[in-house]
Amino acid sequence: MSHCCFFDLLPAELLYNLFNYFSGHEILISFYGLSDYMNAILRSYSSYKLNFKSISRFNFDLICRNIRSEQIISLILCDSDDTSGQSELFFSYFQIEQFIRLQSLTLIEIEFKSLEFIFYNLSKLKQLRSFSFDASTIRHTYGPMNLNFGNKLQQINSILIHTYVQILPQLKFLYLNGGWVLDSIPLSNLQY
Structure with missing residues (x-):
């Protein structure tokens, strides 16, 4: 997965601030797999808020x-x-x-x-x-x-x-x- 995307141009701190407005599954569904850079950012983000009140099994497993x-x-x-x-x-x-x-x-x-x-x-x-x-x-x-x-x-x-x-x-x-x-x-x- 070596392709580049627009988000690869943004600094990690800016992406972390953006992530603070979303739940954990929204972050992963939206950004996981876009690029190696984004996957690294997702792995280093340390403020996930997970809400499993109503979530599909696929998204649950993706998060876990x-x-x-x-x-x-x-x-x-x-x-x-x-x-x-x-x-x-x-x-x-x-x-x-x-x-x-x-x-x-x-x-x-x-x-x-x-x-x-x-x-x-x-x-x-x-x-x-x-x-x-x-x-x-x-x-x-x-x-x-x-x-x-x-x-x-x-x-x-x-x-x-x-x-x-x-x-x-x-x-x-x-x-x-x-x-x-x-x-x-x-x-x-x-x-x-």
């Missing part, structure tokens, strides 16, 4: 194959009907402790199995400043709501209590819905 975890600063994971199982697949590509620059994490309709993994490892995200989680959208992959769901919910609650105590001091923004967990967590560092 071409971005390194340390390049990601913002991540939205979603296991909705059109992206079912995505969070588990995402963590088959990446180890959570490799997200050394991740500042913002949003979880939407995440399945229990992935939630357990994420919450057990959340304290490894040392740069995390923003965390958003809606407990009312937990994906239940075990069939209809039953006793198993209640047990799983209690298990998640227990994990959350332990996790939040560890990560709350580093957070600047916390969004929780279905916040039954907050009743049991001391929020002594909370400022308003």
Whole structure:
């Protein structure tokens, strides 16, 4: 891929500034494969904001194959009907402790199995400043709501209590819905 394009004439800093206005998949879809220079710029860009709320499997794989975890600063994971199982697949590509620059994490309709993994490892995200989680959208992959769901919910609650105590001091923004967990967590560092 040795051909040249107009973007090859632009300095990296200008392209980085341009990329700040786009999501990660928009950047890769638009610029990946244009030239060797552009591919090198994409590999060196370190402020990707990934939103997997509604994305095709092709674009999901394109992102996961071409971005390194340390390049990601913002991540939205979603296991909705059109992206079912995505969070588990995402963590088959990446180890959570490799997200050394991740500042913002949003979880939407995440399945229990992935939630357990994420919450057990959340304290490894040392740069995390923003965390958003809606407990009312937990994906239940075990069939209809039953006793198993209640047990799983209690298990998640227990994990959350332990996790939040560890990560709350580093957070600047916390969004929780279905916040039954907050009743049991001391929020002594909370400022308003």
